[in-house]
Amino acid sequence: MIKEKERILLVNKFxxxxxxxxxxxxxxxxxLKSKGHDVAIFSMQHSQNIESQYTPYFPKExxxxxxxxxxxxxxxxxxxxxxxxxKFDQLLSDFRPDxxxxxxxxxxxxxxxxxxxxxxxxxxxxTMHDYKLLCPASACLNKNQICQQCLSDKKQxxxxxxxxxxxxxxxxGYIESIHWSKExxxxxxxxxxxxxxxxxxxxxxxxxxxxxxxxxxNFIEKEKIDFIKHNFxxxxxxxxxxxxxxxxxxxIKTLLKIANDLPYKLIIAGNGPLLETLKxxxxxxxxxxxxxxxxQEVADLLGKARASIIPSECYDNNPLSIIESLCMGTPVIxxxxxxxxxxxxxxxxxxxxxxxxxxxxxxxxxLFENKKFDYIQISxxxxxxxSEENYYTHLCNIYRQII
Numbered sequence: 459m460i461k462e463k464e465r466i467l468l469v470n471k472f473x474x475x476x477x478x479x480x481x482x483x484x485x486x487x488x489x490l491k492s493k494g495h496d497v498a499i500f501s502m503q504h505s506q507n508i509e510s511q512y513t514p515y516f517p518k519e520x521x522x523x524x525x526x527x528x529x530x531x532x533x534x535x536x537x538x539x540x541x542x543x544x545k546f547d548q549l550l551s552d553f554r555p556d557x558x559x560x561x562x563x564x565x566x567x568x569x570x571x572x573x574x575x576x577x578x579x580x581x582x583x584x585t586m587h588d589y590k591l592l593c594p595a596s597a598c599l600n601k602n603q604i605c606q607q608c609l610s611d612k613k614q615x616x617x618x619x620x621x622x623x624x625x626x627x628x629x630x631g632y633i634e635s636i637h638w639s640k641e642x643x644x645x646x647x648x649x650x651x652x653x654x655x656x657x658x659x660x661x662x663x664x665x666x667x668x669x670x671x672x673x674x675x676n677f678i679e680k681e682k683i684d685f686i687k688h689n690f691x692x693x694x695x696x697x698x699x700x701x702x703x704x705x706x707x708x709x710i711k712t713l714l715k716i717a718n719d720l721p722y723k724l725i726i727a728g729n730g731p732l733l734e735t736l737k738x739x740x741x742x743x744x745x746x747x748x749x750x751x752x753x754q755e756v757a758d759l760l761g762k763a764r765a766s767i768i769p770s771e772c773y774d775n776n777p778l779s780i781i782e783s784l785c786m787g788t789p790v791i792x793x794x795x796x797x798x799x800x801x802x803x804x805x806x807x808x809x810x811x812x813x814x815x816x817x818x819x820x821x822x823x824x825l826f827e828n829k830k831f832d833y834i835q836i837s838x839x840x841x842x843x844x845s846e847e848n849y850y851t852h853l854c855n856i857y858r859q860i861i
Contacts, residue, residue, distance in 0.1 A: 468499055474508055693762075698825070708771070764825065795812045805831075
């Protein structure tokens with residue numbers, strides 16, 4: 459018998475606004491509560507965590523760096539042989555969820571929680587935020603190049619030293635992938651929720667049953683939509699912007715190489731390992747690095763831009779940055795890779811081949827010199843497509859196995 463309002467336990471390794479998976483989890487918690495569900499959280503202890511009544515159930519923070527003891531404790535966590543099992547059992551017993559919805563749980567938590575939830579009698583659903591179930595290194599990258607070797611042969615992660623270029627770390631990743639096998643995870647999980655068709659196709663290519671795969675695009679929270687509606691402007695300033703992680707796989711180096719030769723102003727917002735290096739090399743009146751921006755500052759930057767740009771050189775799944783840009787009415791110049799092409803049409807942006815500097819340059823020029831967009835229509839279409847209501851209706855159908 460289906461309950462009208464299921465009790466739902468959300469699981470993610472971090473519980474603060476850290477990245478896409480964290481934001482999806484936090485926004486989903488608010489959405490489910492607003493619909494009358496009792497919602498609990500399970501995460502790892504962390505100094506930046508949001509205050510929660512469920513914090514006492516969180517296992518201690520672990521680190522993969524530092525002392526040998528730290529690394530041993532981290533390895534124990536991966537395989538669920540530390541306090542995580544006791545902590546999660548306690549929460550299951552006290553909260554008594556109908557549904558356990560997993561998000562990003564590897565390494566800092568553990569897939570042991572899927573086994574425990576299934577044994578407790580819960581329905582288990584798992585949203586895919588990266589490619590960890592297919593690639594032990596999570597990103598399907600080998601020395602910054604696209605790689606799918608581990609879809610059929612997990613030991614390639616060890617052979618290629620894909621984790622931190624370390625034999626030991628890569629061996630641990632390989633053992634982890636074998637221990638938490640596809641067969642086990644499918645047995646414990648009702649459905650793997652993929653935010654993009656591309657992710658779904660990759661899961662199937664990696665051997666997961668199509669019957670276990672559901673597709674549900676990410677959403678934008680109601681508060682942000684209300685903010686957009688009250689602050690929307692059809693007038694645009696003469697710049698384009700990159701908002702995201704300043705790292706190799708995001709295509710930032712390729713972008714800067716061509717942006718430096720163009721007359722248009724580029725604003726780059728975000729942090730990452732390449733920030734200081736690229737700032738020293740490229741910062742100018744034409745190329746501005748802002749560092750980290752608040753949510754409101756990001757919305758203001760996006761809402762006044764001619765376009766945002768996503769030059770990814772990795773399998774981006776379903777980037778929230780694109781969804782937010784489109785809801786602001788801002789067209790997107792994006793790489794034709796991963797789930798990005800599913801979000802961009804001729805009416806809301808321009809696609810180009812990743813790594814192709816000439817096509818990227820041509821796309822930027824096309825947008826500034828020739829392309830005309832209806833910012834109002836882009837915003838209205840995106841707000842309808844990525845609304846909380848659409849997401850919630852579809853998610854409930856998945857939970858109740860109607861689809």
